Structures are given as structure tokens and as C-alpha cells.
Amino acid sequence: MSSEQTPFETDTSKVQTATQDARLGEALDDRFNSKLREAFGSSPFILTKFDKFMNWVRGSSMFMLQFGIACCSIEMMHTYAVKHDLDRFGAGVPRASPRQADVIIVPGTIVSKFAPRMKRVYDQMPEPKFVIGMGSCTISGGPFQEGYNVVKGAEEVIPVDIHIPGCPPRPEALVYGVAKLQERVANGESSPVVVKPYELEEFGDLDRDEVVEKLAAQIDEDDLVMRYNWADSP
Amino acid sequence: MSLEEPEPDATELVADEPLDGDDIEALLGDHVLSRDDHVNAPGFVIRPDEVQDVLFRLRDEAGFDHLSCVTAQEYEDRYESIYHLKQYDDPTQRISVVVPTSKQHPVSQTAEPVYRTADWHEREAYDLVGIEYEEHPDLRRILLPETWQGHPLAMDYDQDRPQIVPLREHANPLQEDHKAEDDTDTMFVNIGPHHPATHGVLHLKTTLDGEQVADVEPDIGYLHRCEEQMAQNSNYRYQIMPYPDRWDYISAGLLNEWAYARAIEEMADIDVPEYAQVIRTMGAELCRIAAHLLALGTFALDIYGDFTATFMYSIRDREKVQSILEDLTGQRLMFNYFRLGGVVWDLPEPREEFFDKIRNYLDELPAGLEEYHDLVTGNEILQARTVNTGVLPKDVAKSYGATGPVARGSGVDYDLRRDDPYGYYDELDWDVAVEDGCDNYSRLLVRMREVEESAKIIEQCVDLLEDWPEDERNIQSNVPRTLRPDDDTEIYSAVEGAKGELGIYMRADGTEQPARFKIRSPCFSNLQTLPEMSNGEYVPDMIASLGSLDIVLGEVDR
Numbered sequence A: 001m002s003s004e005q006t007p008f009e010t011d012t013s014k015v016q017t018a019t020q021d022a023r024l025g026e027a028l029d030d031r032f033n034s035k036l037r038e039a040f041g042s043s044p045f046i047l048t049k050f051d052k053f054m055n056w057v058r059g060s061s062m063f064m065l066q067f068g069i070a071c072c073s074i075e076m077m078h079t080y081a082v083k084h085d086l087d088r089f090g091a092g093v094p095r096a097s098p099r100q101a102d103v104i105i106v107p108g109t110i111v112s113k114f115a116p117r118m119k120r121v122y123d124q125m126p127e128p129k130f131v132i133g134m135g136s137c138t139i140s141g142g143p144f145q146e147g148y149n150v151v152k153g154a155e156e157v158i159p160v161d162i163h164i165p166g167c168p169p170r171p172e173a174l175v176y177g178v179a180k181l182q183e184r185v186a187n188g189e190s191s192p193v194v195v196k197p198y199e200l201e202e203f204g205d206l207d208r209d210e211v212v213e214k215l216a217a218q219i220d221e222d223d224l225v226m227r228y229n230w231a232d233s234p
Numbered sequence B: 001m002s003l004e005e006p007e008p009d010a011t012e013l014v015a016d017e018p019l020d021g022d023d024i025e026a027l028l029g030d031h032v033l034s035r036d037d038h039v040n041a042p043g044f045v046i047r048p049d050e051v052q053d054v055l056f057r058l059r060d061e062a063g064f065d066h067l068s069c070v071t072a073q074e075y076e077d078r079y080e081s082i083y084h085l086k087q088y089d090d091p092t093q094r095i096s097v098v099v100p101t102s103k104q105h106p107v108s109q110t111a112e113p114v115y116r117t118a119d120w121h122e123r124e125a126y127d128l129v130g131i132e133y134e135e136h137p138d139l140r141r142i143l144l145p146e147t148w149q150g151h152p153l154a155m156d157y158d159q160d161r162p163q164i165v166p167l168r169e170h171a172n173p174l175q176e177d178h179k180a181e182d183d184t185d186t187m188f189v190n191i192g193p194h195h196p197a198t199h200g201v202l203h204l205k206t207t208l209d210g211e212q213v214a215d216v217e218p219d220i221g222y223l224h225r226c227e228e229q230m231a232q233n234s235n236y237r238y239q240i241m242p243y244p245d246r247w248d249y250i251s252a253g254l255l256n257e258w259a260y261a262r263a264i265e266e267m268a269d270i271d272v273p274e275y276a277q278v279i280r281t282m283g284a285e286l287c288r289i290a291a292h293l294l295a296l297g298t299f300a301l302d303i304y305g306d307f308t309a310t311f312m313y314s315i316r317d318r319e320k321v322q323s324i325l326e327d328l329t330g331q332r333l334m335f336n337y338f339r340l341g342g343v344v345w346d347l348p349e350p351r352e353e354f355f356d357k358i359r360n361y362l363d364e365l366p367a368g369l370e371e372y373h374d375l376v377t378g379n380e381i382l383q384a385r386t387v388n389t390g391v392l393p394k395d396v397a398k399s400y401g402a403t404g405p406v407a408r409g410s411g412v413d414y415d416l417r418r419d420d421p422y423g424y425y426d427e428l429d430w431d432v433a434v435e436d437g438c439d440n441y442s443r444l445l446v447r448m449r450e451v452e453e454s455a456k457i458i459e460q461c462v463d464l465l466e467d468w469p470e471d472e473r474n475i476q477s478n479v480p481r482t483l484r485p486d487d488d489t490e491i492y493s494a495v496e497g498a499k500g501e502l503g504i505y506m507r508a509d510g511t512e513q514p515a516r517f518k519i520r521s522p523c524f525s526n527l528q529t530l531p532e533m534s535n536g537e538y539v540p541d542m543i544a545s546l547g548s549l550d551i552v553l554g555e556v557d558r
């Protein structure tokens, strides 16, 4: 390993495919492949209908995760509260625990220290789960895109179903975004999983360049690490 | 705490007339190597190994009991830490203590024994610029992850170099539940960074002894958005102004914008027409009401723990304020309304309608506040939870550099709107709300009383604006298209934000962009008092104390 001194060229193709495969599972897309479908088995007619029914249920009763990051979360709170009242649209009251939530709205700037934590929260949500990126920060890093510490969009860390632009988006925009997501869920559509290669990697997989060597003393071989390569970041 | 004792006689030593730079120079004697005056204050250059001597003398003999900010920066030939000192009794008394250190060996003595607030400020300086502080109790990174390589605001930092952040918390969190093997009575609990009670992305490392908090350590940096770097890469004239909105984003936008506007207007000597000052004052106080209402709502949320009544009430009132502000500025949250030398546009037409809208709101406000007093402050449960919990004594608050409602809840009568006036505040009739209960309840009361005072201010502003002669409605003075303040001008200036003293240090280098832009955030200093308030208390009291501090992480981490 030490002979290859090309700095920081992870095998992106590999990581990307590995990630996608892990996400998609064996079936092409089993995000909606419920236990019920397995149980009911044979007759395709009933199955389609039942699936439809389940999708409708999912879309009409969404449990949001109570999750605030930055400025956008203030507008998100306004959306939940009086006047805009997201509950009217069957998008539920925010749940404080990720284990009770279907949808995570990512409202704000994600920085390097927080990204792994957000990934962990997302991982704890039960399937099927959906992500709404709220605000420019979750699209590209927004006004802070050039910052040394800012992750350039939520999609570097978790897959995002709906992007809502704005800085911050008005509550009406958020309501529209949620309604769009509900529509898609009810139609059984799911969005492609596009997580960029700054996924989690085992530390042992990284090329042993100078930085890694230095860190190797501090980090365990089994530690999962997240690495940011700003230069190549889109 | 015998060190805090001499405070009363310290004020005796201070002469009645304000000290000027030469008096201080005489007081410090040989310690002063040279003078490096800033626009706002005389500056004294001292040796890096005499920091404590000098600061002790300034604190105890000249009454500079408020370490407002520590700025660190790197020059071509040296590193520099600047201690911005003030007096709580008279914040117009300001001095800067400048401590240069060499490039090869950037080590300077810590100020932590003198002012406890220096603890975090110096950690931040170490983290971002790379100056080391000798004898510092705990010199670690504070904003960036511990594995970060390099110091991002130092000159040789290469931003394109990748960074690696380990995901240790992916390990089973229950594995190391018991903190120390020999002391199994205590339990280690992580609160946050994603937790409803932390008001954003704050991480509290808590050690519990039964139900009591043995130790709590706030771990910040989960929203460090490089605000200082952003400002340093933007030009004074147009590009910096949108960022302050995003520091304290709880609708305190105009208050924050004023911090930048005041700093640059003092630095570049820009006048602001009186009419614009009145509009600014009115807008800023509307923001303060909105910010305090949210503080009230979330505080009640922390205490009662449900997402319903009180929170909805306060959002209801906030919506009204936001709609007024939207009429004025065109945006609900990120106003970007101030410009250098004034504001961007005049009040919306038809003016009568706009004034009526504000008046209606102000008319409804007393009834609304009455409702809050019934619902919240008069509530027995809330009182049982907040009275005499989270006690922050006055001298402790001072040594941590607490400001804003937190300091005023501890009986520190300090409000920059009155003590270091700007805008139109000194022409108007209003009071500073101070409570001396020092507990969670007092801090809540201060905020509620401040809402009333802000309403008074707004009312007077509306009266003034209504009668303003039409041909004198000058909203902006003449400001050159590009602004290049003289090389090596330095300024530290502060305003009273929603959470306290919001200060900005800027150094110009003759270009359109500041060479160093440092934000003194009130929440950063206020949050430091949390362990002081909650160690030894019950867990829910700690949550209540955190709520009563009313932090906003965008401003803590910047």
C-alpha cells in the first residue's frame, strides 16, 4: 500500500456500487416490499391492490422526526404550529424518537462533525423511510458552500427524496414539498438512491497517505470513518 | 471564590472620571511594550508571559471586570491574541490587550485564572488559529472534530486537503455506559446532539449520580458553519450583510445586522440619517419580541414537555410579528434589510395601513402577555420547577462574561442599548429589565418584561415615523460603491442582540474584504455557565437551566 502515493483517490465506483447494492438489496427496489406482500403471496391481483392500499396509508399518515439543525428549523417549527399546521395534511405531529418516524426533514446546514450523527439518526428510522431536504444548505451547502467545515448537501450523507429550495423556504413551500412526497408515496414511486462516495468506509480500506498515517495512531482499524474531499466535491 | 471578593473595593479604586489610555499605561508601567490603539479603544501590547499579571491588575485595580472577547489572528510575521476588556458598570470604558507571539513558537499565557470565560475563548483561538495557551486547564479543539488536521484560519491552511472524521458513536452506545470502573455509582449519559431539549445540535456529556448531575460538559461545534471565513471572503459593502441574519436565526436578524452595521459604520465613519435610525430601532425591537417569544415557548416546552398549548400561543404571536417584519423587509426570517448608512427601502405603502397593523399588534400584546403570565409564569408547576433552580450568582455570571437576559436575571444591570447607546435608543423612554433572583425563573421574567419594554419602544418609534415630514425621509446616506477602510484599522464594537452582547472585531488591510472578522457571540459565553448552574442539581433542572439560557446554536458555533 505504501508504494502507491497517489493521494486520496478512493475507488469511487466501487464504493458507490457497494452502497447502492446495500441499499437496494436483492430485489430491484424493495423499499416497498412489505412483509405483507410476502405473506399474501400468490395472487397478483390482490397484491397490487393491497400494496396500493398500504401506500395510501403511508402517504396519508406521515410521522415526522422532530429534528432541528439550523435556521430552516425555525420555519419548520412554524409549519408544524398554528397558522400553517402541517397536521392538516396528514403529516403528523413531530416524533422525538427516530424509531417512531417515517420522514426526516433535514432543516439546515450539515457540518463535518454533525454529518455522522445525522447518518446515525437516519439509520435508526424504520423502513420505509423518506427524507426531505429543506433549504439550500441541504442541496449544496447554500450560503456556506465554500466553508471549510460544511458538507455540500445532505445527499453526501443520506439519500434525499424531495429537495425544497429557499433560504429558508417559506412554510408554504415546505407544505408543498411534503404534499409532493405524499403524492409520490401514495403512487408507490420511490426516488433513486444517490449517495455520493463520502459514505462510511472502514478505516482499513483507505489509502495510506500521509494524513491517514498520522491518524492511524489515533484511530482504530475497525473505526468507521467519514472522509471529506472538498476539492473533488461537486 | 476569594478572588471574586475584592470587587467592591475595586470600584472604589476607580476614579470617578473615566480612565483614558494614558492612565492605563501609567498603571501598567513596564508591562506595556508599545501602544496599538484600535478605533474603539486604546490597545496595549504586552509580553506573552505576563498576560495574567496585566489582566489581574486591570481587573482588580482599574475595574475591567468583563472580558468581552478574545480574538486570535495570524499576521505575516506573528500571531496575535487580543483581549477585549470592558467594565460591566460602564461599557464605554474599553481597552484591548494585545499579546503577540512568534511564528515559530505561538505560545502565550492563559487568561483563564483571571476571567473564567477565557477558557472557551482560548480553546476556540487554539482550534481555529493555532495559538497555544500555557497553563490552560483543558486546551482541546472546541468547534472542529478532534481528528481535524490544521487550523483553518491560519495562513498556511489548505482547504482542499481532505479531512477524516471517525464515526466512533457508531459503536454500541450502551457499551461504555459506566464511566469509570472504580466509581460505578455514576453513569455517563449523552444528551444530544439530536435531542428535543437541546434547542438544536448541542451535545451535553453528562455524568449522573443517581438523579443528580455530577458533571455536565457542553460539546459544541455541530453547527460550525465557518461564518468568520465567509465574512472574510466577502466585501464590506454588499456581501457580508446577509450572513448576520444567520448567526442568531431565531428572528433576531435585524439585531444581528445592526452589529455588523455598527462596526463598519464606526470603522469607515459612515453617518446614518436619523429617519433610518428610527426605522432600524423599530425593526430591531420587533425582532427582539419575536426572539423572546420563541424563548418563552421553547422554555415552557422544556418544562412541561409537550408540543401544544404554550408553544402554539407563542408561535401565534410570533406569526404576527413576522408578518409585520415581512411587510417591512420582504422576508419572514432572513431579512437582509440594513445597508451601510441606513436601510434598503422605506416603510411599505400605504404607510397608514402599516402603522395600523403595528398598532393593532401592540394593542393586543398586553392581553397576550397577561395570558402568558396566567399560563406560564403564574403556573405553580412551573414555579416549583424554576424558582431557586439553576442559580447563577452575580459574580459568577460576570466572570463568565454573561450578558443579555442571562446577566440581567442575575442582577447585573448591563444593557448596551442604554449604557453604550446607538441608534435612537437614548432619545426614547424605556427601562432595562433587571431581576436579582439569579435563578431560571428570573431569566424568564426578564425576557417577558423586555417584551413589554420593546413594545414601548416600538410605539414611540411609530409615533415618530408617523409625523416625520415627507421631504426628510432619508433612508440612506451616501456611501461609496466600494469601501476600502485604511490598512491596519482595527475595531471591536458591540450591540445588544436578543441574547446579549453581540460584538464584532474587524481588521482592515486596505482591501475590500476584512483581513480578520471575529464574532463575539453572547450565547457562546452564556452557555459556558451551564455547568456552574446545574452541577449538583437534578437532571430536569439542568434541562430547565439550559432552556433558560436560551441559546441558539448558530450563534454558539458560528
Ligand code: SF4
Pocket (backbone or CB within 6 Å): A070, A071, A072, A073, A107, A108, A109, A134, A135, A136, A137, A138, A142, A143, A166, A167, A168, A169, B246, B334
Ligand atoms: S438554507 Fe438558509 S435558512 Fe436554511 S439552514 Fe441554510 S442558511 Fe439557514
